[in-house]
Amino acid sequence: MGLGPTKRIGEWLGTAERATGFARLDAEAFPAFEPGWVWLTGAGPGAPGLMSLMCYHALQTCDVVVYDALVNPDILRWVKVGAELEYAGKRGGKPSPTQKDITHRLIDLARAGKRVLRLKGGDPFMFGRGGEECQHLALAGIPFRIVPGITSGIGGLAYAGVPATHRDTNHSVIFLTGHDATGNMPASVNWAAVAKASPVIVMYMALKHLGEIAAALMAGGRDGGDCVAIVSNASMPHQQTAETTLAEAGAFVASADPPTPAIVVVGGAADWRSLLDWYKGAIRDNPIG
Template structure:
C-alpha cells in the first residue's frame, strides 16, 4: 500500500470547485439509450450530478412542463430540445405519443434524455415509460430526483417527518388518469393512516378531497398548507384548514404546480421557515 497520495488525489489538489469533477468516471451515456432523469422540484441547484452529466452527453432532451426552463440552458450546445409537457386542462401530447417518441429516437441511435420534474417515479409515469422501453428492447437508466413532496416541503420549512409530529407520511395524487378526483383511493383509510398527508396535483379537487377525508374521520380543523412553485424564487405558501380548504381555493386560486400538505408538519414553519426573500435572489436555489 502506498503511503503517498494517489495521482487522482494529487490532481484534485491542483483544481478547485466543479473542475474536480472533470476527471471522474461518470457512467457512459451510449447511443440508443434513454435516461429517465429527475430534475428536482424546480431550483436548478437541486439537480443531481448524474442529471448534469446526462445533459452534457445527450443528443436530445424530451422534457416535461414541470422542468424549470433555467435548467435547460445547461444542456450541451447542439442537443435538440423537445417539449412533451402534460398539464391538466391544456392541449398535451398523449402518454402513448411520448413513449413512442422516446422509442423512435433511441432506435435512431440518439442518446435520449427524458427529463422530468421532481422524481421520475413519483407520480411522473416514469414506470410506465420504462415498461414500454423494456418491451421495445430499448436500454434505459433511471436517475432519481428530489421530489417536491419532500424537497419542496423543506423549502417551505416543513419536515416531511419529525419525531415529535409524525413517524409516517402518505403520498398520493389528487387526480387520476381522467383528471378527476381518484376514485380508487380508500379515503377513510387514508384519513386515519398517517398524521401527515402530502398530495400532488390536488388543488383542483381539494374541496372534494377534504370532504372525503373529513367523512373518513379526519378532523375538520386539521391544518392544510399549499406550497406553490416550491423551491423557486416565486414560491408561495398558503394556510387554511381541511374544513375551509375548498372555499379557500375557490377564493384565492393558489398558483400551480403546488403541493398540498394536510397535518401538523406546518407547525414547524414558525421556526424552520428559512427560505427568506434575500435568499431567493439567487435563482440557483
C-alpha cells in the same frame, strides 16, 4: 466535545483532484451515456441547484432532451451545445401530447441511435409516469437508466419549512395524487383509511379536487381543524405558501386560487412552518436555489 477527528485532504491527491470547484468532477468516472439509450431523469422540484450530478452529466452528454412542463427552463441552459430540445409537457386543459405519443417518440429516437434524455420535474417514479415509460421501453427492447430526482413532496416542502417527518409530529407519511388518469379525484383511494392511516398526508396535483378530498377525509374521521399548507412553485424565487384548515380548504382554493404547480400537506408537519420558514428575503435572490 467534537463529533470526531478532523480529517484534511492529503498530499496524495492527483492533479485533477487538486482542482477547485466543479472542475474536480471532470476526471470522475461517470457512467457512459451510450447511443440508443434512454435516461429517465428527475430534475428536482424546480431550483436548478437541486438537480443531481448525474442529471448534469446527462445534460452534458445527451443528443436530445425530451422534457416536461414542470422542468425549470433555466436547467436547459446547461445542455450540451448542439443537443436538440423537444417539449413534451402535459398541462391540464391545454393541448398536450398524449402519453402514448411521448413513449413512441422516446422509442423512435433511441432506435435512431440518439442518446435520449427524458427529463422530468421532481422524481420520475413519484407520480411522474416514469414507470409507464420504462415499461414500454423495456417491452420495445430499449435500454434505459433511471436517475432519481428530489421530489417536491419532500424537497419542495423543505423549502417551505415543512419537514415531511418529525419525531415530535409523525412517524409516518402518506404520499398520494389528487387526480387519476382521467383527471378526476382518484376513486381507487380508500379515503376513509387514508384519513386515519397517518398524521401527515402529502398530496400532489390536488388543488382542483381539494374540496372533495377534504370532505372525503373528514367523512373518514379526519379533524376539520387540521392544518393544511399549500406550497406553490416550490424552491423557486416566486414560491408562495398559504395555510388554511381541512374544513376550509375547498373554499380557500376557490377564493384565493393558489398558483400551480402546488404541493399540499395536511397535518401537524405544517405546524412547524412558522418556526422553520428559512427560504425568504435575500436568500430568494439566488436563482440557483
